[in-house]
Amino acid sequence: MAHLLGHPGSMASLRADLRDLQGAIADVSSRAGPARFPSWKFPDQVSCELDLAALLERYDYAEGDPEFSQHAHVVLLELLVDR
Numbered sequence: 001m002a003h004l005l006g007h008p009g010s011m012a013s014l015r016a017d018l019r020d021l022q023g024a025i026a027d028v029s030s031r032a033g034p035a036r037f038p039s040w041k042f043p044d045q046v047s048c049e050l051d052l053a054a055l056l057e058r059y060d061y062a063e064g065d066p067e068f069s070q071h072a073h074v075v076l077l078e079l080l081v082d083r
Contacts, residue, residue: 006069008061014076015056021083022052041075041082055079 004010025048029035034048042050059072059079 006073011061041078
């Protein structure tokens with residue numbers, strides 16, 4: 001599995017999953033109200049107030065920079081846990 005860390009296809013799939021999950025969270029929050037708890041990844045912020053679009057833009061695959069891509073992949077996995 002380590003060979004997939006930073007792989008553009010794996011990261012694209014993970015990003016799509018995060019967008020889908022965020023959509024489901026928004027749907028539930030619109031009916032039941034937001035769950036106001038600290039973010040696991042960013043404990044100084046409330047998880048329902050994270051700007052996921054900005055985070056997805058910041059932590060994207062970087063061609064020619066495998067170290068950053070691997071870091072970004074881990075951050076995306078952490079955001080999945082945070083959601």
